[in-house]
Amino acid sequence: MSIAKIIRHFEAIGRVPVSVADVLKQVQAVVLDEVVEVRALDRSADKIRGFHYRYHNQPHADSALMPESIAVAAYSIQQPLGWQRLVCCKELIHIFDREPICTSSKEEVVRLGQKLTGESHFEKVDGENIQWFFDEIAKYQALAILFPFGLREELLAIKPPEKHDLAAISDVVQLPIEMVYTVMSDKWPLLREGILANG
Amino acid sequence: MTTSENKLLSLLFEDGRVLENIKFFPGDKCASAEELFEDAHEAIRQSLSAGCPSVIPADGAKKMSIGDIVSSI
Numbered sequence: 001m002s003i004a005k006i007i008r009h010f011e012a013i014g015r016v017p018v019s020v021a022d023v024l025k026q027v028q029a030v031v032l033d034e035v036v037e038v039r040a041l042d043r044s045a046d047k048i049r050g051f052h053y054r055y056h057n058q059p060h061a062d063s064a065l066m067p068e069s070i071a072v073a074a075y076s077i078q079q080p081l082g083w084q085r086l087v088c089c090k091e092l093i094h095i096f097d098r099e100p101i102c103t104s105s106k107e108e109v110v111r112l113g114q115k116l117t118g119e120s121h122f123e124k125v126d127g128e129n130i131q132w133f134f135d136e137i138a139k140y141q142a143l144a145i146l147f148p149f150g151l152r153e154e155l156l157a158i159k160p161p162e163k164h165d166l167a168a169i170s171d172v173v174q175l176p177i178e179m180v181y182t183v184m185s186d187k188w189p190l191l192r193e194g195i196l197a198n199g
Numbered sequence: 200m201t202t203s204e205n206k207l208l209s210l211l212f213e214d215g216r217v218l219e220n221i222k223f224f225p226g227d228k229c230a231s232a233e234e235l236f237e238d239a240h241e242a243i244r245q246s247l248s249a250g251c252p253s254v255i256p257a258d259g260a261k262k263m264s265i266g267d268i269v270s271s272i
Contacts, residue, residue, distance in 0.1 A: 014265045017258045024255060039246040040254040046228040047238035053246070054219040055211075069219055074246040075256065076226075084256040087224050094222045102220035106208050109221060113204075113232040113239075116225050135222045154269045165272070172268050174259035 002030045002096045003141050004199035011148045017174035018146045020088050027092050031071075036095060038088060039074040050075035050087035052094035054102075071095045082176045090142035094135075101134040140182075141199060144192050147173050147183045161185065203237035210240055 006026045010018050028036055034054075041050075054071040073091035075084050103112050108131055113119075115132040151173070155164060161184040169184070170177040182188060200208075211218045229235050245251055263271075 015262045016265075016268065017260050017262065019258050019262075021255045038253055038255050040252045040256075041242055041245055043242060043245060044226070046226045047234050048229065048242050049224040049226050051224065051239060051242060051246075052220065052222040053243055054221075055216040056219065058215050058217055072246050074242065075224075076242075077254075079226075081256060081259045085259070088256050090224060091222065094220065097220050097222070103222060104218050104220055106212065109208065109211065109218075110204060110232070112221070112223070113235045116223055117229055117232045117235050119232045131222075138222065139224070148265065151265045151268065154265050155272065158269060158272075168272055172260060172263060172272070 002199070003093055003145075004196045005030075006093070007141070007144045007196065007199065010145055011150055014148055014150050016146075016148065016151060016172055017085070018148070020085050020092075020146075023089050023092060023145060027095055031095055033068065034095065035068060035070045036092070037070065037072050038092070039072055040077050041074050042077055045076035045079035045083070048076070049079060049083060050091045052091040052097075054095065080176065082170065082174050082179075085146060086139070086142055086175055086179060089146055090138045093141055093145070094138055097134065101130055103131040103135075137195070140191055141195055143175070143179050143183060144195055146175055147179070149189075149192060152183055152188070156184070201233055201236070203233050203240065207236040207240045207243075210243055 009026060051074050054069055056067045056069050059067050073088060075087040075091060077084060103109055112131050115129055166177050166180045170180045223235065223239060225235060
């Protein structure tokens with residue numbers, strides 16, 4: 001329930017923009033036994049906007065201790081700030097991924113890359129694409145954290161979504177306008193409920 | 200197996216590190232898995248380098264309460 005708790009935490013505060021630094025604090029409060037590092041990459045976001053990479057070093061043969069996990073949430077700084085915030089938040093919350101949604105074998109890495117770029121022919125509903133599915137869901141989990149639901153409800157209480165200036169909303173929440181459109185759509189409450197129920 | 204696939208998998212599995220999880224957020228111009236793997240290899244290498252800054256994205260605007268926003272929009 002960690003991601004749902006973080007979403008609720010920022011909904012209760014009800015102030016925007018939600019700081020990604022505060023999201024990191026919430027994540028670190030849950031995963032006390034893991035190292036979490038954020039990395040700002042000065043490289044193009046054309047091919048990759050960001051990534052999450054969790055690993056541990058191979059234990060020494062004479063050591064009985066299990067080496068600690070290191071999680072890296074990396075994002076390109078060569079993209080608009082709204083995208084940086086969304087991408088960094090999405091990569092941070094992957095720290096809550098556990099088996100079987102982790103991508104940890106060579107075959108899974110290749111299949112994830114193919115699926116993300118539309119090259120995969122694996123369309124069977126037998127769980128082969130579960131790593132890709134949760135990679136996609138994490139975008140919306142990050143969105144639910146950074147765009148408190150109460151703000152959406154208050155805005156829609158004033159006027160319908162088509163009457164709102166989405167660019168102005170994008171400015172106050174500091175998120176890409178495409179994502180503001182998603183939150184203001186009539187499908188968002190259902191998606192958010194699904195995220196909270198499974199988060 | 201392609202060259203870029205090989206490079207990425209070598210980085211993830213053969214440098215004394217054990218992969219626990221990897222996820223990507225592809226960019227708008229990533230047209231193939233080959234491109235993704237090539238760029239991922241370079242991006243991960245950069246993130247592991249000692250000089251890579253640990254900087255969190257800024258807020259970008261002054262914080263406001265939902266009530267203040269609703270009255271201003």
